[in-house]
Amino acid sequence: MSTSSLSCTSQPSIPENNVAKGAILAVSSLNFGSKSNILLMQQVNAHRRHRTGESFPQGSLKNAVRKPTSRVLAAAPSSQKDVQPVSDVTFNFEDQQKEYSYLFRTEFDGMVKVLVRINDMKYTVYIELQSLPKPIIDHDLILCWHTFRSDSENSSGLGSQISALSADHFMKTPLTRGSSGMHTAVLEFSFQQIPFYLSFLLQVDGAAKSEIKTERKTYFRVPVGLGSGHSLPLGISLFDDGSANFSLFSRNAESVVLCLYDGKTNEPSFEIELDPYVNRTGDIWHVLLYDLSNYTRYGYRCKGKIFWDTGSRFHARHVLLDPYAKTIGEFCPDEGGSVSLSKCLGCLRKMPKFDWNGDTHPQISMEKLVVYRLNVGRFTKEKSSGLPENVAGTFAGVTKKIQHLTSLGVNAVLLEPIFPFDKNRNPYFPYHFFSPMNEYGDVDEFNSAVNLMKEMVKTLHTNGIEVLMEVVFTHTCEGNDTKSRIISFRGIDNSSYYIVEPNGASGINSMLNCNSAAVQQIILDSLHYWLTEFHVDGFCFINSSSLLQGSNSDDLPRSPLIEAIAFDPLLTKTKIISDCWSPIDESCKDVVFPHWRRWGEMNPKFSRDVRNFLKGEGLLSEFATRLCGSGDIFLHSRGPSYSFNYVTKNFGLTLVDLVSFSGADLASELSWNCGDEGPTDKSIVLEIRLRQIRNFLFILFISLGVPVLNMGDECGYSAGGSPSYDERMPLDWSNLRTEFGRQITSFISFLTSFRDRRSDVFQRKEFLELENIAWHGSNQSPLKWEDPSCKFLAMDLKAEEDAGSSDSGNGNLFISFNASADIESANLPGLPEGQAWFRLVDTSLPYPGFFSSDFDADVCKFEGLSSYELKPHSCALFEAN
Numbered sequence: 065m066s067t068s069s070l071s072c073t074s075q076p077s078i079p080e081n082n083v084a085k086g087a088i089l090a091v092s093s094l095n096f097g098s099k100s101n102i103l104l105m106q107q108v109n110a111h112r113r114h115r116t117g118e119s120f121p122q123g124s125l126k127n128a129v130r131k132p133t134s135r136v137l138a139a140a141p142s143s144q145k146d147v148q149p150v151s152d153v154t155f156n157f158e159d160q161q162k163e164y165s166y167l168f169r170t171e172f173d174g175m176v177k178v179l180v181r182i183n184d185m186k187y188t189v190y191i192e193l194q195s196l197p198k199p200i201i202d203h204d205l206i207l208c209w210h211t212f213r214s215d216s217e218n219s220s221g222l223g224s225q226i227s228a229l230s231a232d233h234f235m236k237t238p239l240t241r242g243s244s245g246m247h248t249a250v251l252e253f254s255f256q257q258i259p260f261y262l263s264f265l266l267q268v269d270g271a272a273k274s275e276i277k278t279e280r281k282t283y284f285r286v287p288v289g290l291g292s293g294h295s296l297p298l299g300i301s302l303f304d305d306g307s308a309n310f311s312l313f314s315r316n317a318e319s320v321v322l323c324l325y326d327g328k329t330n331e332p333s334f335e336i337e338l339d340p341y342v343n344r345t346g347d348i349w350h351v352l353l354y355d356l357s358n359y360t361r362y363g364y365r366c367k368g369k370i371f372w373d374t375g376s377r378f379h380a381r382h383v384l385l386d387p388y389a390k391t392i393g394e395f396c397p398d399e400g401g402s403v404s405l406s407k408c409l410g411c412l413r414k415m416p417k418f419d420w421n422g423d424t425h426p427q428i429s430m431e432k433l434v435v436y437r438l439n440v441g442r443f444t445k446e447k448s449s450g451l452p453e454n455v456a457g458t459f460a461g462v463t464k465k466i467q468h469l470t471s472l473g474v475n476a477v478l479l480e481p482i483f484p485f486d487k488n489r490n491p492y493f494p495y496h497f498f499s500p501m502n503e504y505g506d507v508d509e510f511n512s513a514v515n516l517m518k519e520m521v522k523t524l525h526t527n528g529i530e531v532l533m534e535v536v537f538t539h540t541c542e543g544n545d546t547k548s549r550i551i552s553f554r555g556i557d558n559s560s561y562y563i564v565e566p567n568g569a570s571g572i573n574s575m576l577n578c579n580s581a582a583v584q585q586i587i588l589d590s591l592h593y594w595l596t597e598f599h600v601d602g603f604c605f606i607n608s609s610s611l612l613q614g615s616n617s618d619d620l621p622r623s624p625l626i627e628a629i630a631f632d633p634l635l636t637k638t639k640i641i642s643d644c645w646s647p648i649d650e651s652c653k654d655v656v657f658p659h660w661r662r663w664g665e666m667n668p669k670f671s672r673d674v675r676n677f678l679k680g681e682g683l684l685s686e687f688a689t690r691l692c693g694s695g696d697i698f699l700h701s702r703g704p705s706y707s708f709n710y711v712t713k714n715f716g717l718t719l720v721d722l723v724s725f726s727g728a729d730l731a732s733e734l735s736w737n738c739g740d741e742g743p744t745d746k747s748i749v750l751e752i753r754l755r756q757i758r759n760f761l762f763i764l765f766i767s768l769g770v771p772v773l774n775m776g777d778e779c780g781y782s783a784g785g786s787p788s789y790d791e792r793m794p795l796d797w798s799n800l801r802t803e804f805g806r807q808i809t810s811f812i813s814f815l816t817s818f819r820d821r822r823s824d825v826f827q828r829k830e831f832l833e834l835e836n837i838a839w840h841g842s843n844q845s846p847l848k849w850e851d852p853s854c855k856f857l858a859m860d861l862k863a864e865e866d867a868g869s870s871d872s873g874n875g876n877l878f879i880s881f882n883a884s885a886d887i888e889s890a891n892l893p894g895l896p897e898g899q900a901w902f903r904l905v906d907t908s909l910p911y912p913g914f915f916s917s918d919f920d921a922d923v924c925k926f927e928g929l930s931s932y933e934l935k936p937h938s939c940a941l942f943e944a945n
Contacts, residue, residue, distance in 0.1 A: 258289025291352035299388025350915030431705035473816025492647035602639025693768030707769035910936035
């Protein structure tokens with residue numbers, strides 16, 4: 065149905081009165097400011113007072129409100145049999161339990177008082193005429209009335225109905241005349257009929273059926289089941305008595321229409337256009353509905369002008385998703401993808417309470433973290449996971465695989481974005497920030513994703529595992545002007561939410577203006593919601609370099625958003641991590657990220673320098689810097705525990721592909737195929753690849769900082785050499801049962817256990833003291849730090865006195881790395897009398913002997929100052945004992 069067919073263009077606006085601040089409202093007539101023409105309305109907000117216990121003074125906002133424009137857009141006449149007028153009801157105006165009063169001035173300077181009362185599961189409307197001229201009072205009066213509301217079976221628009229209606233088409237109820245001479249009438253409506261507007265006029269019987277209207281010569285109009293509502297909190301607030309408050313931010317919309325759906329069709333069954341003077345506070349539009357039992361979903365139409373130079377984009381035909389909705393449907397675009405379907409909208413069901421009793425945050429210190437990044441859907445979607453179909457690929461699937469995580473030694477999971485996203489793209493292009501993706505729950509159960517995620521978090525916490533979330537707040541999937549995809553933000557207030565280019569373009573890839581007040585608020589509110597409602601333990605901000613941008617795409621010297629997150633009191637105990645990788649162009653911007661000693665950072669330099677070294681092209685100085693905690697980034701501010709180290713991630717080559725593919729198109733991946741491109745059966749190539757995989761994992765876990773393991777790298781997950789995220793397939797759990805899967809998972813388990821045992825070295829808040837590190841070249845040769853031809857490095861780590869005492873069992877460590885194709889000799893440092901070196905790892909040895917925590921003196925024991933041959937492309941670890 066077009067908007068034009070729904071508008072009341074043929075009739076002046078009918079005065080309408082809603083709840084205002086302090087429960088007192090005044091609405092002027094056409095001539096604003098004229099005392100004689102001011103229409104005063106006092107409205108007792110007993111509904112709010114009944115809930116909160118507040119009391120409000122009565123008074124007048126005579127000059128505060130201009131001409132109201134609220135009206136129902138999609139409406140149909142209610143059936144006459146729905147409403148039974150009552151003439152013998154006694155009404156006490158002093159009884160103010162859940163009642164709302166309105167006062168209108170008539171065209172004859174009389175007054176019409178209307179009181180709407182909620183009682184005994186019905187709405188009673190009491191109409192009383194006051195101060196009418198005597199010639200009118202002496203006649204009998206008839207109330208001609210009609211209700212307007214939408215009906216899915218009869219969706220005639222108000223514009224076509226009301227203009228054609230005369231008093232003869234209205235229902236008629238005689239007004240009774242009491243002993244005081246007042247004319248009164250009482251109508252009753254059931255809860256099932258609201259919300260609607262009651263439109264009426266008065267007929268004077270015996271006076272040529274003359275009509276009494278408002279002083280503006282319009283019908284009287286009273287909302288039933290509606291109030292002005294409250295501006296905060298944003299979104300929808302559902303109350304125990306069945307009422308709901310709706311609140312939406314839009315600075316530049318000229319009007320906002322609340323659309324309600326009954327679930328029977330994909331068209332709104334009721335639409336309410338909000339009055340900018342009654343239903344708006346600042347830049348926030350709001351309305352209160354007293355009963356929602358007839359409706360299942362809601363959305364908004366936002367009307368305004370389209371100015372290309374300022375980025376203003378309003379398309380009234382689109383029904384838009386509330387950015388603050390807590391439970392939503394699933395976005396399925398029409399052909400062409402330009403129209404948001406109603407299934408995507410917010411749901412009007414109250415979320416069931418979740419029993420968090422007994423849940424506690426593990427509160428693992430940063431330096432002790434071992435992180436496993438996973439995609440909820442791909443983690444268990446494959447049949448090889450052995451999970452039922454309704455569990456595979458859901459939050460419940462992650463819960464079922466906790467044993468796998470604990471066997472690896474993982475104590476934190478990093479969830480790839482779980483915000484709802486456009487399936488034509490990927491999770492890094494969301495369109496909503498307050499709900500989990502529905503497909504991660506049971507599709508047959510309402511709120512399943514919400515409940516299952518909470519169950520997952522609680523179970524992970526019980527097993528000592530924290531839950532971190534990757535979040536994307538810098539852009540959405542709604543598209544730019546050349547590829548419009550209007551779902552939510554773009555249609556609500558494009559120029560407030562998005563960065564508008566100087567030429568008027570609406571921001572390439574829909575870049576959000578993260579440091580504007582509106583976007584900053586929604587980001588903080590989203591973080592608070594996930595923390596308080598889902599008990600998550602931290603957030604990793606993807607494309608975080610864009611969080612530094614201002615409205616003109618310029619980098620701000622001091623980002624208010626970054627600072628606000630750092631000092632937010634609710635986020636004090638959460639982990640906040642910056643990841644400057646951008647999913648828009650799949651690049652990583654090298655920036656000096658402001659941190660206020662709170663922000664950790666995903667460290668792309670670690671991945672780059674480790675890859676370069678193991679392929680034989682990096683500098684020893686860069687490699688050593690990464691081993692010791694990236695002091696060039698964290699030395700003067702935070703410490704090594706703020707460096708989140710990774711070798712691979714969800715974009716780019718997987719660990720197996722990193723040592724199997726190195727074509728010209730993969731130059732940016734810094735990969736090496738070890739002598740043969742792609743799959744091969746050459747044993748020498750396969751042996752080198754296996755060593756390299758072990759080397760990568762070994763370096764990841766013995767470097768200072770937080771190791772981040774990527775899903776599937778423990779079992780040989782491959783994307784066929786493609787770095788694209790879209791080429792990733794669900795994890796094949798059968799690979800864990802292969803010989804490769806068993807040895808790599810066992811190796812990771814050993815490394816996490818060893819890292820925990822030697823926390824004095826590898827789990828540190830501070831950097832190692834210089835006097836506790838000694839560097840060696842091959843055969844004790846001098847190190848050439850800046851010579852790319854040097855491919856061997858050894859480090860002697862001296863245990864601190866308390867850690868190296870006889871009671872601790874922790875002695876010095878000697879670690880050597882050989883990235884060359886030749887055998888290198890490592891001279892083991894001398895030791896105090898009674899100690900010897902024991903080899904724990906040599907990545908060149910066959911499985912299972914390439915790592916061991918059991919000291920076999922015949923195999924693993926080496927005296928100090930002895931020489932140890934390190935084979936090509938291998939690493940070795942020794943511990944003094």
